[in-house]
Amino acid sequence: MTRSQQSSDFGGELLSATVRRLVLDRIIRGHYPPGERIVEFKLAKELGVSQSPVREGLRELAAVGIVTIHPRRGARVRMPSSKELADVSLVRSEIDALAARLAADLVTDEALAELQAQIDEMLSRLEAQDFPGVTEADVRFHQLIVQASANHALERTFDQLAPFARTFITLTLPNVDVRGIVLEHLPILEALRDRDGDRAADAARTHQLHVSELLQLHYPQVADEGFSSGALPGVGRTT
16 A cells, blocks of 8 residues: 555544554454554554554553553553453443433434444344454444434443454354344344333343353353464454
8 A cells, every 4th residue: 555545544534543443453354363563663654654643543442452562562462351351241231221221212213224224234244254344333333322322421431442342252253153142233223213211221231241141151262272372263364
């Protein structure tokens, strides 16, 4: 990619935010596996930017637990424990429940249609074994509900937790049949269509608790088998 191409890609967005988004996408897609070192000056040279926005973007990812930064050794992709991920899902269960309860009275018909589209996208991506695509649509589904709640504190908390969970849940999906988990989005949507806040909250909470259970059951063997060698089964580098 040329410098001019990178410059046009970065237009209209803070450079550090673009770096953060790019590195996160690469981690999700296996280009940077757990344990991989991300070299600031190499990434800056590749993107045609100074090291400052790269450093800031990596710090933002470190703040949400996706990479670790060590003095004089730079940044590495983290491998969190299954408990860390399950804890995030537990917190998400209450955040998502509250968001669904609040959104039930406020959600628009346009947002409901978009929620259905995201479920359809999840199922389509699952059929294609595109697991990053599944989690991308999943995050968008829940983000739409949080936005519909019109609660900015919920939005900020969701935005902080979602990248961490999305990154490492993606590594678990190839090893698990998650069609049932994906279909759990339907009762949430149906309750929102009925403007039933209590039912929507219960469905959202139950869904995230099931995600927590999935991680506790299946994520540990993925981590144990893969981290010592710096890669995960089924997760290779992309070009």
